[in-house]
Amino acid sequence: MNINKDNANVQAAPKKEKVSKIPYEKRKELYGYGFIALWAVGTIYFFIMPLIQSLTWSFHDTDVVVGGMQLKNLGFQNYYYAFRQDQNYVPALTNMIKNTLLNTPLVIVFSVFVAVILNQKFKGRTAARAIFFLPVIIATGPVIDIINGNMSTGGYSGGSEQFSTMFETNLVDDLLNFLGIYNISDRLTGIITALTSDIMNLIWKCGIQIILFLSALQGIPYSAKEAASMEGATAWEYFWKITVPYISPMLVAALVYTIVDSFVDPQNDVMKLVLSQSKQWMFGKSAAFAWAYFVIVGILLGVIIAIVNKFVYYEVE
Secondary structure (H helix, E strand, O other), rough: HHHHHHHHHOOOOOOOOOOOOOHHHHHHHHHHHHHHHHHHHHHHHHHHHHHHHHHHHOEEEEEEOOOOOHHHEEOOHHHHHHHOOOOOOHHHHHHHHHHHHHHHHHHHHHHHHHHHHHOOOOHHHHHHHHHHHHHHHHHHHHHHHOOOOOOHHOOOOOOOHHHHHHHOOOOOHHHHHHHOOOOOOOOHHHHHHHHOOOHHHHHHOOOOHHHHHHHHHHHHOOHHHHHHHOOOOOOOHHHHHHHHHHHHHHHHHHHHHHHHHHHOOOOOOHHHHHHHHOOOOOHHHHHHHHHHHHHHHHHHHHHHHHHOOOOOOOOOO
């Protein structure tokens, strides 16, 4: 009996846990590579490969045949056609660049103005921030078509003109006549009208920029405001001496986003030409239009960023 009790009290030896031969830091790297691998495959398959394919098509005449695409090498003939033979591409490109240069400063200035207001403490501040960000969420293709009065493009009919007038402000001529200004040049009137005729659409393009500037404003240290108030600085001086330098790095990000968003808008004239060529199965000309547009936009964006960077204040730690 005692022998059985002794055997029952004997505990089994603990099993040895398996220790991974891969160090912990190495395993963390492998987990990271595993997550990135999905993104890398998607980027290569859905972005890089179509990009290379479109560049190849821009130098060829494409013909859809059974089983694929038949290509005929044309060299730079598609690009020559875009700039020298097509009657719409160069005027559309010039008009797009002019509109972007006119609208971008308005978007940036308005975004800074609204961000400064929303950064203040007042009742309903959260609701106000949500209202200015709503266009980013709901401004989809059908919604923006309805607002612009293009209900027919989305399969809607009736009342488009009456509905779209709710979002338009074409009061420049009436205002000038009310002020007694009749003899200004047609060019100046055209510029003023272009800048103010689509205020609603302009406001709807500022959601992301407002968020960017608002985050920059919240990064301004409170000690800077205290020091400025102790020195007797006015609100105007505080804005130009403290606020603008602190938010200037975010100005570059907002500027890049605004310009790119304007150039890739499917409603602009150049994008309409690109899409119309592809709808007519002229993929070579469509690709040439798009790549020439991409290069011009890239050069313009680089020049603007190089100029703006000279006025940007970067804090050195």
